[in-house]
Amino acid sequence: MIHSELELSENRPLSNAKLGILILLGAETMLFAGLIGTFLVFRMGNDLWPPLSHANIQLPRVVTGINTVLLIISGYTMFLAQRAVQNDRVKDLRDYLIFTGALGLLFLIIQGSEWIQLIQKGLTLQSGVYGGIFYVLIGCHAVHVLGAVIWLIIVIGKAMAGKYSSISYTGVETCTIYWIYVVALWPVLYFLVYFA
Amino acid sequence: MFRQIVLWVLVIGFVGSLFPIVVDACPNCKNLDEPIARGFNWSILFMMAMPFTVVGVIGGSIFYQFQRANRNLKV
Numbered sequence: 001m002i003h004s005e006l007e008l009s010e011n012r013p014l015s016n017a018k019l020g021i022l023i024l025l026g027a028e029t030m031l032f033a034g035l036i037g038t039f040l041v042f043r044m045g046n047d048l049w050p051p052l053s054h055a056n057i058q059l060p061r062v063v064t065g066i067n068t069v070l071l072i073i074s075g076y077t078m079f080l081a082q083r084a085v086q087n088d089r090v091k092d093l094r095d096y097l098i099f100t101g102a103l104g105l106l107f108l109i110i111q112g113s114e115w116i117q118l119i120q121k122g123l124t125l126q127s128g129v130y131g132g133i134f135y136v137l138i139g140c141h142a143v144h145v146l147g148a149v150i151w152l153i154i155v156i157g158k159a160m161a162g163k164y165s166s167i168s169y170t171g172v173e174t175c176t177i178y179w180i181y182v183v184a185l186w187p188v189l190y191f192l193v194y195f196a
Numbered sequence: 197m198f199r200q201i202v203l204w205v206l207v208i209g210f211v212g213s214l215f216p217i218v219v220d221a222c223p224n225c226k227n228l229d230e231p232i233a234r235g236f237n238w239s240i241l242f243m244m245a246m247p248f249t250v251v252g253v254i255g256g257s258i259f260y261q262f263q264r265a266n267r268n269l270k271v
Contacts, residue, residue, distance in 0.1 A: 013265030014258055022257060026250040033246040037239040044235030 021174045025181050028144070032185060035137050036192065042129050043196055054130045057123050059194050060114050067110045068190050071145075074103035075183035082176045088166040090159070097156045097172075100179065104149040111142055134193060141182070141189055148182050151175050 043049055050057060081096035115135075125135045155175045158164065164172055 014261040018261075019258070022254045026254050029250050030246060033243055037243045040239040040242060041232070041235040044238055045232040047231055 015170055017170045017174050018177070021177050025177070028181070032140070032189075035133075035140060036189075039133050039137055039192065039196075042133055046129075049196070050130045051128065053128055054123060057118070057121055057130075059134075060117070061194050063110065063114060064190060064194055067107055068187055070103050070110075071107050071183050071186050074100045074107070075180050077103065078176050078179045078183075082169070082172055085159075085164050085169040085172050086166055090162065090164070093164065093172070094156065094159050097152060097159055101149055101152045101156060104145055104152065104179075108142060108145055108149070111138070137189060137193060141186060144182050144185075148175075148179050151178065 048055075077096050077100045081093050081100060084090075084092035084096055123131045123134065125132055152175060155171050158171055
């Protein structure tokens with residue numbers, strides 16, 4: 001009975017899970033819009049950016065640019081994972097999911113090492129508006145990437161257990177939507193924070 | 197009742213338009229130097245656009261899913 005209800009839900013034009021993830025992403029967009037709005041106030045309110053107090057600090061644009069490329073590739077591999085499960089290629093699904101998760105982890109590790117360097121140079125959360133908005137905005141996205149990686153690990157576990165097929169793959173689909181959202185958001189934040 | 201309300205609104209609007217005054221829509225922006233005011237302006241415009249964008253994208257996505265399902269049913 002429960003199984004048939006699940007199948008019925010998955011066969012609807014828009015499953016409950018998909019609708020739920022769309023609403024979640026709407027809320028996430030509003031959260032990031034608020035943060036970006038705050039950044040715009042501070043950035044446009046200061047002719048000098050970074051302010052004089054942080055003039056010696058250079059954000060690592062090149063390394064972060066490479067990191068951005070890695071994250072975009074992970075978005076593509078996640079898309080390929082969904083394609084694989086739609087075509088019942090379960091082994092490919094596992095491979096793509098693991099590759100995507102590894103890229104996500106690599107992104108977080110590189111960003112973490114950048115933060116350590118910036119903190120050592122004196123850019124902290126308490127060091128004025130510049131540090132505050134940088135860590136809040138970029139950190140908020142990093143927390144989302146971390147959440148996406150944890151979610152992906154759960155999906156990988158279920159894929160290993162053979163829970164997904166071309167008939168039933170809502171878990172992969174919702175995780176893909178969330179992952180691609182997090183990936184698509186990053187270039188916007190990167191250009192805004194590192195180049196504006 | 198409804199007509200009376202509309203009539204009063206029109207009368208008040210007409211009388212108000214005879215004595216125009218300049219008001220600051222955003223009390224935070226009053227007396228601020230220009231860059232901050234510009235920052236507030238862009239931020240407000242950006243955040244105003246967001247609800248429409250979110251509702252538009254979610255609504256559009258739901259509409260697309262149903263259209264696609266209908267097409268598949270016909271085929």
